[in-house]
Amino acid sequence: MRFGKTFFGVLILLIFVTGGPLSAEAWWDAKWKYRKKITLDTSAQGADIKEALTDFPVLIRLHSGNFNFANAKNDGSDIRFLAPDDKTPLKFHAERYDPAEEMVLLWVRIPRLSPASTQDFVWMYYGNPAAPAAQDPGGTYDPSQLLVYHLGEKEGVPKDSTAYQNHPREFAGKLNAAAAVGRGASFSGKTDRLTIGKSPSLVFSKGFTFSAWVRLAGPQEDARLISWDDGKQAALAGIAGTKLYWSFPADKKKPSLEKAVDLPAQKWVHVALTADPIKGLIVYTDGRERASVKLPGPLPDPASDVVIGGSLKGEKALTGDLDEVRISGVARSAAWVRADAAGQGPETMLLSYLDEETASSGGLESLTIHLLIVTARSITLDGWIVIGILVIMGCMATIVFLDKLLKLRRTKKDNSAFLNSFSSSANFRTLKEREGDFENSSLFRVYCTGMEELERRVEKTEAAGGRKSLPVQAVTAFKAALDRASLQESRKSTAGLLILTLSISGGPFMGLLGTVWGVINTFAGVAEAGEANLAAIAPGVASALSCTLMGLLVAIPALFAYSYLSSEIKNSMAEMNVFTAEFLTRVEEEYGGKA
Structure with missing residues (x-):
C-alpha cells in the first residue's frame, strides 16, 4: 500500500510539473494564433559569454526546419517579439523575409543577455492576418551603434539600419552575393569600395568598433579593410597577403598592430577592431582576442570620408566579400564581440528554437502534435x-x-x-x-x-x-x-x-x-x-x-x-x-x- 501511494504521488507530481506550466503560461494576445519560444544559451556549452550585455541585437534565423511559414502573413508583418514576462514588446526589424525561399533574418533587441546562463528567452508571436507592420530598425540598436549595413539589398546602394541613417555616399561593388549571414557584398579589387560621408554622428572620442564578416578571395596586395585619410590623422586597417594590420591616430602618434592575425582565404571570418582610450587597440577574429596595443592619448574623430574596401584615392582595393558591416562609437567589450560572432554565424550556438505553440481552447498545442497528425495522414x-x-x-x-x-x-x-x-x-x-x-x-x-x-x-x-x-x-x-x-x-x-x-x-x-x-x-x-x-x-x-x-x-x-x-x-x-x-x-x- 505504501508503494502504491508513492507511485501515484510521483505520477501526479509528474503530471503537475510537465502539464502545469503549459496550462498556466499566459498568452499575450488572443489575436495571434501561434507563438514560438526562442532560448538564448550563453553558457560554456553555448555561446560562452561571460559578461552581461544590455540592449544587444540578436539575429533570429528562421527557415522551414524551425518555422511554419504558412501560419504567418506572406510579408511577415504579423511577427512580434516579447520579453520573457510575455508583456513587453521588443524592438526588431527584418533584414530579409522570403517565404518563397523559406528564409527569414530578423534582428531583435534583447534588453539584457545574462552571462553563463540557459534561462534567457524571448517569445515570437505570429498568425494574425489583421496585424499591421511593427518593425523598428532604428530602435533595434542602442545609441552607440552608429552604422549597420546588412548588405542584404539585391541591387543599388546599401542602407544603414540605425536611426542615424548613415547611408553610403558611394558604392561600387556587387550586392546579392551569398554571405555569412544572408546576402553580402563582393569587391573585385579594382575600383570597388563603399564610401561613407562625413557625419556629425560619427564621433569616436569615447571609443570605436568596426566589425564585419570577411572572406578573402586570396592573398591581398596591401588592401584596405576600413580607412579614412586625413593627413597625419589617417586611420586604417588593411590586409597584406593574408595578414591583418591596423593603426589608429592618438595624440599625434600612431600605435599600430602590424600583421596582427592571419585571415585564411575563401573562408568567412568575423573580424572586430576596437579602440579605447584606456584599453587601447584590440583585434578579434571569430569572437576571440588575437592582439592588442596601448593607446597614448584620446581618439580623434574622422575629418574625412570613411572608406570600406579601399581608399579615397581609389587605391588598395579589397578582393573578397563582406557582410554585416558595423561601426560603433564605443569600444565594444570582448563579451559583446563574442556574442556577435557566436550569434551571427550560420552554426550559431546562442539560439535554440522550441516547438510551435497554438492558442486553442485556452491551452497550448505543440508542434509535435501537429506533426503527428501530418504523419497519421501519410x-x-x-x-x-x-x-x-x-x-x-x-x-x-x-x-x-x-x-x-x-x-x-x-x-x-x-x-x-x-x-x-x-x-x-x-x-x-x-x-x-x-x-x-x-x-x-x-x-x-x-x-x-x-x-x-x-x-x-x-x-x-x-x-x-x-x-x-x-x-x-x-x-x-x-x-x-x-x-x-x-x-x-x-x-x-x-x-x-x-x-x-x-x-x-x-x-x-x-x-x-x-x-x-x-x-x-x-x-x-x-x-x-x-x-x-x-x-x-x-x-x-x-x-x-x-x-x-x-x-x-x-x-x-x-x-x-x-x-x-x-x-x-x-x-x-x-x-x-x-x-x-x-x-x-x-x-x-x-x-x-x-x-
Missing part, C-alpha cells in the same frame, strides 16, 4: 492494419492491468484485515462465520478450504469413537488441502498476465513487421516509378516507422505494468505461504497428532 492501409492490431493488443493489456491492479488492492486490504483477526482470535474456528467481512481475501478462501478439510477429519475421528485429536495422516491431508487452495489462488492471481507478456514480446516485432513491409512497398514504388525523390519516399517511410513507434508504445508500458503486477503477486504469495504455515501450526497445537 500512413498507408497496411500500416493502419498493423497499428490496429497493436492498438487492440494495447487495449487488452490496459484492461488486464487495471483489472489486476484493482483486484490486488482489494485483496491486499482484506488480507490485512483477516490476518489481524486470525492472529488476535483465541478460537480460529469462529472466523468462518465472518465471510462478509473478508469477501476479497485470498487468505480467507484458503482458510475456508482448510477448515472444511479439518472439520471432515474431526467428525470422522469422533464418529469412530476416538478422542478429539487427529492422526498424522489427517494433518498431512489438511496440509495438502491448504497447498491445493494456495495453488488455486496463485493461478487466479496470474490469470491474464499472458496478455501482458504477448504485448511485451509481440508488440515490437509486430511493429517491426509493419516497418519492414512499409519500406519494401516504398522502394518497390520507387523502382516502379523509375525515379526517387523525397516527396515520393517520405509517406512510405513515415508509415513504416509509425508501426515501430506504435509497437514500442504498446510494449514499454506493458513491461512496466507486468513488472509491477509480478512484484505485487509475489508479495501476496509470500504472505500466503506464511499464513498456511501459521495455520498448520495452530491446528497441530490444538488437535495434537498420533501415528
